[in-house]
Amino acid sequence: MYDITIIGAGVSGIFAAHTLMQGNLRILMIDKGKRLEERDCPLERGEASCHCVSCAKFIGFGGLGKSEGKYNYTNDFGGELESKVGYDYALKLMEEVDQVLCRFGGDQVGMYSTENPSLVQKAKKAGFEVLSTKVRHLGTRLSESVLQQMFVALNSQMDFKFDTEVALIRKGTDGFELEITGESPIYSKKVIIATGRSGNDWLSDQCVSLGIPQNHTRVDLGIRVEMPANQLDPILQGSFETKLQYRGDGFHATTYCMNPKGRIIRKFQDGLVMADGQNYREQDEGSSNLNFTLFVPRYFSTLQEANQYAHSIIGAINHNRDRILVQRLGDLKSDRATLSSTMSRNTVKPTLSVDYGSLKQEVPEPYIQAVVLFLESLEKLLDKPIDEDTLLYALDGKFYSPRIETDTHFETEVRDLYVIGDCSGITHSLSQAAASGIYVGRKLIQYQE
Numbered sequence: 001m002y003d004i005t006i007i008g009a010g011v012s013g014i015f016a017a018h019t020l021m022q023g024n025l026r027i028l029m030i031d032k033g034k035r036l037e038e039r040d041c042p043l044e045r046g047e048a049s050c051h052c053v054s055c056a057k058f059i060g061f062g063g064l065g066k067s068e069g070k071y072n073y074t075n076d077f078g079g080e081l082e083s084k085v086g087y088d089y090a091l092k093l094m095e096e097v098d099q100v101l102c103r104f105g106g107d108q109v110g111m112y113s114t115e116n117p118s119l120v121q122k123a124k125k126a127g128f129e130v131l132s133t134k135v136r137h138l139g140t141r142l143s144e145s146v147l148q149q150m151f152v153a154l155n156s157q158m159d160f161k162f163d164t165e166v167a168l169i170r171k172g173t174d175g176f177e178l179e180i181t182g183e184s185p186i187y188s189k190k191v192i193i194a195t196g197r198s199g200n201d202w203l204s205d206q207c208v209s210l211g212i213p214q215n216h217t218r219v220d221l222g223i224r225v226e227m228p229a230n231q232l233d234p235i236l237q238g239s240f241e242t243k244l245q246y247r248g249d250g251f252h253a254t255t256y257c258m259n260p261k262g263r264i265i266r267k268f269q270d271g272l273v274m275a276d277g278q279n280y281r282e283q284d285e286g287s288s289n290l291n292f293t294l295f296v297p298r299y300f301s302t303l304q305e306a307n308q309y310a311h312s313i314i315g316a317i318n319h320n321r322d323r324i325l326v327q328r329l330g331d332l333k334s335d336r337a338t339l340s341s342t343m344s345r346n347t348v349k350p351t352l353s354v355d356y357g358s359l360k361q362e363v364p365e366p367y368i369q370a371v372v373l374f375l376e377s378l379e380k381l382l383d384k385p386i387d388e389d390t391l392l393y394a395l396d397g398k399f400y401s402p403r404i405e406t407d408t409h410f411e412t413e414v415r416d417l418y419v420i421g422d423c424s425g426i427t428h429s430l431s432q433a434a435a436s437g438i439y440v441g442r443k444l445i446q447y448q449e
Contacts, residue, residue, distance in 0.1 A: 002028045002159075004444060005188035007166055007180065009033070010063025012421025012433040013194030017154050018100060019441025023448055025111035027158040030178075032165040033060025036148050061162070062147040063196045064430065069143025071431040073098060077254070078429030079245065079422075084408050085439055093435035098136055104149040111136045114242050118185065119235055123244065126381035131243040131254070133344070137279070169206050171414055192440060195423045196433075197415070199212040200401050203423050204303055207404065212412045213355075217402040217425065219306045221313065221370045222253070222295035223363070224275040224393040224435035227386065228348060229261050231291045234382050236260065241292075253370040256293045256398070261286030263351035264393060266322055270307070272314045274323040275352070287351050293396040296370045303402050314395055317362050325362055326348045326354040329375070330388030335360070348389040353449065363394045401425045410440050418444075 004020060006013045009031035020027055033039065039060040060066075073094040075082045082090040098111070115132045121128045138146060154160075168179040175189040195203055207214050235242055241258035260278040268278035277291045300306040300410060317325050331338045337358040343350075359368055375386045403425030410418045410426075420440050421433035 001175065002026050002186070003448075004028075004190045004192060005030065005176070005186065006192045006194055007031075007178075008063070008194035008196060008199060008421070008423070009160075009162075010196040010421060011430050012195060012196070012427070012437040014062070014065075014150055014154070015097065015437030016099065016194060016420060016441040017437075019223060019438050020444060021154065021157050023293065025445075025448065028047060028161065028188065028404040029154075029158065029178075030161045030164050030166060030186075031060060032163065032348045034042060034162055036061040036066065036151060039066060041134070059198050061151055062144070063198070065147060066140070066144060066343045068140055069138030070429070070433075071097065071101065071136045071138070072133040072429055073135070073431050074131070076131040076133060078133075079427035079432040081427055081432040081435055084406075084410065084426060084436075090293070090432070090435065092430045093438055096261040096438055097431055097434040098437075100150075101136060101138070101146055104153075105142065106138055106146050108140060108142055109136065111241055111407060114240075116235075116242070119242065123235075123381055127246060127377045128246070128381060131244040131245055133243070135240070137240070157192055169210060169417070171417070173208065175416065190418070190444065192418045192420060193423060194419075194437065197399055197401050197422045199423050200399075202302055203267040203404075203419075210283075210412075210414050210417070212414060212417075213405040214303070214402040215405065215425070216299050216301055217303050217306050218297050218299045218400050219310050220256075220295035220297045220398040220400075221310065221367060222256070222293045222396050223359070223367055224264060224277065224291060224293045224302045224396045225371065225375075225390060226264055226289050226291040226350065227390040229286075229288050229389075231387060232260075232382070244378075246370075246377060248370065248373050251296055251366060251370060253294050253296045253374055256295050258290070258292040258433040260290045261288070263287050263289070263354065264291055264292050266324065267396070268322075269397070270311075270399065272311065272397065273318050273324065274314060274396045275324050276396060289348060289351060291351075294371050294374055295396070295398055296367055303351070307397070310397055310399065313364060314397055317394055322323060323352045324352065325357050325359065325394040326350060327357060327359045327392050327394075328388065329386065329390040329392060332359060332372070332392060333388070334342060337361075346389045346391075348387065348391055350391055352393075354393065359369070359392060359394055364446075367395070400428060409443050410436060411440065 003025040178186040331372040338356040
């Protein structure tokens, strides 16, 4: 019998386990993915197909933390952790997240801030809200190193089971019985679910079985913008990036994953292929472009409705392959398709192999309207026009878990069952997910005392 079993070896589960090491507890972590050093995505290697049982890009030790390791320490975006623990304590928990990262080598890169008081006032006049944060951006290689060192520390004090799937969680009188596919059941006094967004479907089934309510969810879709690297210099002075939110008539749109000197890459997720961004630190050398996505959220009653909506739009653009559509901004304004034959004269060279065409033929109007209005307002903020050779990639997507009914300690209506991190629907970022792990881990140690 374990004292605590953590299902999911992503960032929230790792930080919960790291905190729980301070107690005299028998702990098990289960993940259906692989150890960090064994996670290898065939699609990212350029292979035509993937036959992995579980997606190595998203699932396994480290979860999405294996990617670019970007920790935004803020309450302005990235989730609603403050709704559970309070505004100031949420920030304090995120400070502790950073201290842990630095203890395992994260301080090899510096922290920067996007705060810019003069920009806030100017942006407001142009119709924007500036969302500020402190950032520790590890990058993929350093993130993997930090996570591996954390695994070594954890592995010395707790048990792990990889390539293991929990088929069903049953509540008993003395704790929980975890039905394991192809193996004997596991018994635990308490259970923490930390499966991240990748575990949405599995968690939804468990919630139905256990009678745990799930609330609404959302999907953010948006056009990824690639423009000259110096286009945003007037607002990026002294900062690596900025996050702008624009509010239009009945919608709001927010910039995401801004990459000066970065490039566009393909993101494979949930059977879809999307336009993602990669910062210059992950490359041998930077590009002459800057890219970001402008996301517009849409809310749904159920996870199934949200998934169906995203697949109907992005799947149609993909054409059952890894197709991504691109159009020049000037062509969009002139209502003409972009042709590959004319792209040789374009000053902004695409950093990804794509198909050219017309966004209006394949992308719903709200997303086109959002990017057009956003860029028009951005011209006011910059006091200069946006280069019409700017490229618009369709589409990027950000998926969320339904919000799970939990108390202020992330405990569900089923006693001793906790849901933390992004799968809770409360956190939407590495920093807040990790902070929720620290918070719940600390509470469980207090209960033992």
